[in-house]
Amino acid sequence: MGRRRAWSAGVTRHAWLEARFADIRPQALAALTRQFRNVDLAEEAFASACIRAIQTWPKTGLPNDPLAWLLSVGRNAGIDIIRKNQRLSALSPAPSPDEDMEGIYAEQLDNDGLRDDVLRLLFICCHPALSAQDQLAVALKTITGMSVAQIAGAFVVKPKTMEQRLTRAKRTIADAAIPFETPDSTERSRRLKTVSLMLYLLFNEGWSASSGEVQIKEPLCEEAIRLTRLLLNLFPGMGELMGLLSLFLFQHSRRKARLDVNGNLVPLDDQDRKLWDRPMIAEAKALLEKTLRRGPSGPLQVQAAIASIHSLAPNPNDTDWRELARLYAFLYAMEPTPIIRLNQAVAIEKTKGPEAALAMLEPLATELESYRWYHAARAAFLFDLERFSEALHAYETALSLHPTEAEQRLLLEKIDSCKKNS
Amino acid sequence: MDYAILIYGTEGTFERLPPEKQEEAMEGHYALQAALEKRGAYGTVKLMPTTSAVTLRPTSDIHEKPTLMDGPFAETKERFLGIYIAQFDTLDEAISFTEMISSPYVSLEIRPIAWAGGVLGAPE
Structure with a gap:
């Protein structure tokens, strides 16, 4: 055809390699961590294996099993590092890069071992002595290989501060005794639960950014999606993991509609639904339908189902509020938290009217005292009931609870119409 | 003769590329699609990630x-990512068109089609 593809240019090839390394990184680090029982050493070993790959692969071609190749080279690199650290002089020669590197490892790489390795590595990052944010920072640094500067940007702290936090956190992790034997099924599901929560927090960290920060934080959502996808690949039958991925995809499909031209967050009802990522919604729906075939067994699946109701409505007026109210009731039965109750009340308002919704809110007054969405929702119900002075008071309370700029504008508008009506 | 061009590769590598590199990788596809368009009927499909698959x-x-199983048919490192279906006079011709979409991390299988039916439109 005489048509030379652009990928043959060296730079592009490098980009492909980088993408490939990033893809392999969690699995490779996981296996090397089991080998060396040390995350830092595993990271170092993997990094030097990647350097070797960049030198070798363009000449020899891509190995049949790149992961096995990197593991084999990484293992040797790790052993070299240990030897250097032990100042042992009697070194055996390092194997040449032309050796059949993957052959050594390929047969050892069974999927069952690997999936527990990956889960373990993620679980190590969820050390209970670390704050939730530090857990996320360590996971991002270690597992996804994000740079300290990127992570610092995502958490809106100075790189120096993040560096110190990471060093401290990694020391905590290194001191922890993580059992390296294969976990039994109870332990496995405990780990999956802990890790799922961490991924949930990671996604939310990216998602709930207030205006301006959103651009910086989108990569956090993407990493959460990637890691969940990886876990689901390794544990294909886990309903809650499927629910988690489905939930993430439903949310993330709206990323382009979430910001207006000024970079402010756009409320769900006002979003241009044409900007929603349809293939992503379709994938989320497929995952949800897959997991619901067995009946929802956990809160993440129900949350995904809730997200689907919004995503599948062609416009806000088509939202199936009856189904939403039912799903929130179901979720509340599983996890009786005031915030779920609040959401349920919002759905009830649409199906049974503001009076019923308001009655649901009253018992939450103390618990959600400092939650601005509680006051905003309550204000809206009161407004609909034409109790304008009470609505005004509730809107003012919401305004005092540090809303984002976009919310502020919205609240001020509402306060205005309360004043006009009272 | 009808041929299928089956695309295999690791999932997620393409998605990891920066947008301009993704666009670069897509150039071959646009070129192939434009070339096939001129020749007559053809079809192409990109599959969603295997996490969304079930297997009977x-x-x-x-x-x-x-028995319904979650996940793809086979636990392989390279996954079936997508397919083209088109008519070529000879295998050589099929190969030369297939080369247009070759990239460092996909393997492309060319296989003649024994039977085909239906009409495929773009998904909604």
């Missing part, structure tokens, strides 16, 4: 429904 596995009893 036969049971030993033919009267029983197959």
Whole structure:
């Protein structure tokens, strides 16, 4: 055809390699961590294996099993590092890069071992002595290989501060005794639960950014999606993991509609639904339908189902509020938290009217005292009931609870119409 | 003769590329699609990630429904990512068109089609 593809240019090839390394990184680090029982050493070993790959692969071609190749080279690199650290002089020669590197490892790489390795590595990052944010920072640094500067940007702290936090956190992790034997099924599901929560927090960290920060934080959502996808690949039958991925995809499909031209967050009802990522919604729906075939067994699946109701409505007026109210009731039965109750009340308002919704809110007054969405929702119900002075008071309370700029504008508008009506 | 061009590769590598590199990788596809368009009917499909797949596995009893498994048919490192279907006069021609979409991390299988039917539109 005489048509030379652009990928043959060296730079592009490098980009492909980088993408490939990033893809392999969690699995490779996981296996090397089991080998060396040390995350830092595993990271170092993997990094030097990647350097070797960049030198070798363009000449020899891509190995049949790149992961096995990197593991084999990484293992040797790790052993070299240990030897250097032990100042042992009697070194055996390092194997040449032309050796059949993957052959050594390929047969050892069974999927069952690997999936527990990956889960373990993620679980190590969820050390209970670390704050939730530090857990996320360590996971991002270690597992996804994000740079300290990127992570610092995502958490809106100075790189120096993040560096110190990471060093401290990694020391905590290194001191922890993580059992390296294969976990039994109870332990496995405990780990999956802990890790799922961490991924949930990671996604939310990216998602709930207030205006301006959103651009910086989108990569956090993407990493959460990637890691969940990886876990689901390794544990294909886990309903809650499927629910988690489905939930993430439903949310993330709206990323382009979430910001207006000024970079402010756009409320769900006002979003241009044409900007929603349809293939992503379709994938989320497929995952949800897959997991619901067995009946929802956990809160993440129900949350995904809730997200689907919004995503599948062609416009806000088509939202199936009856189904939403039912799903929130179901979720509340599983996890009786005031915030779920609040959401349920919002759905009830649409199906049974503001009076019923308001009655649901009253018992939450103390618990959600400092939650601005509680006051905003309550204000809206009161407004609909034409109790304008009470609505005004509730809107003012919401305004005092540090809303984002976009919310502020919205609240001020509402306060205005309360004043006009009272 | 009808041929299928089956695309295999690791999932997620393409998605990891920066947008301008993704666009670069897509150039070959646009070129192939434009070339096939001129020749007549063709079809192409990109599959969603295998995490969204279910697999029906036969049971030993033919009267029983197959067992539904979550995940793809095979646990392989390279996954079936997408497919083109088009007419080529010779295998050489099929190969030369297929080369247009070759990239460092996909393997492309060319296989003649024995039977085909239906009409495929773009998904909604």
